[in-house]
């Protein structure tokens with residue numbers, strides 16, 4: 527695969543007159559693959575029809591593109607096309623999965639189980655349900671970020687409606703044991719939802735083998751466009767009962783009304799297909815770049831890896847730097863490399879990440895953490911440059 531970074535970094539731009547920083551924030555979002563853009567373009571212009579218009583060729587053409595995209599996305603997770611519900615992204619898919627199963631299964635119970643390290647797009651819908659009288663168990667994780675299956679088993683009850691555990695963590699990259707969780711849920715006839723926003727086309731996903739009932743997907747973490755995603759909803763053995771959260775024209779079998787966004791859907795499918803084809807080779811390449819970065823930084827000393835050393839995404843490296851202020855480090859690196867830290871600005875004040883808190887990092891170390899998110903367009907030269915910059919910045923800040 528010969529890909530080049532889609533934007534010309536040395537081109538003059540009104541915002542960045544200088545060389546743009548090296549992009550290492552691929553767990554936040556990824557650049558669109560040029561091949562994805564190319565696949566999308568005709569559906570903005572000539573092929574602009576509404577896929578729901580069945581009385582003319584404009585509609586048929588758009589409907590055919592959506593049908594193919596649905597088949598491609600379903601195939602990537604071993605689902606059937608009719609089990610894919612298009613949404614605006616993983617946030618909406620998570621909301622539909624969580625609130626939709628809560629509402630449709632009131633007769634069974636009002637208890638749900640999730641992880642303390644989930645994305646806010648899972649935790650916040652759960653908190654909302656709590657205000658409506660639901661009981662939520664947010665399980666702790668082990669120091670390596672993984673769920674202890676014994677703790678999950680102990681948390682399951684007769685009135686448990688849903689278990690929601692993410693496939694890959696967006697901060698520390700750890701991969702949860704989906705197949706084992708799926709088997710446990712299936713045995714007890716409890717629905718199993720997984721937020722796979724960081725996992726699709728990065729690690730193998732199989733809704734059959736893993737006994738997954740619902741899976742949230744998004745395009746923009748895998749070199750597709752923003753604003754499009756999907757919820758996989760199992761229709762057989764057993765069929766998932768789900769209440770729609772957006773009512774209207776009855777699109778997507780009544781589960782998500784709204785005119786389908788054809789160009790985004792086509793781009794989403796193209797991105798997923800491209801990702802699946804190169805998944806194994808790319809994971810190997812990214813894993814070795816990530817390890818190279820880690821290895822180069824280790825001689826600095828006082829570096830702590832956040833998350834399991836091997837059970838994690840190939841493109842993620844989350845490190846805490848002892849004796850360094852994370853904000854100062856980020857600031858020092860800003861001109862040369864685009865990164866995220868282990869803290870987030872919530873309502874104008876800095877708070878250490880809830881994920882790093884859940885794996886036992888005290889606030890100081892959580893503040894002093896950096897997430898390196900490598901991706902398809904990251905090169906070895908860039909990694910070596912970043913390593914040098916980080917080493918210099920850490921030594922200067924510690925001096």
Ligand SMILES: *Cc1c(COP(=O)(O)O)cnc(C)c1O
Pocket residue numbers: 553554614615616617618645647692694695696721723724743744745747753754755
């Ligand atoms: C990015 C992300 C989301 C949100 O996805 P959107 O498509 O941006 O709404 C949800 N969960 C995880 C784990 C993510 O990484």
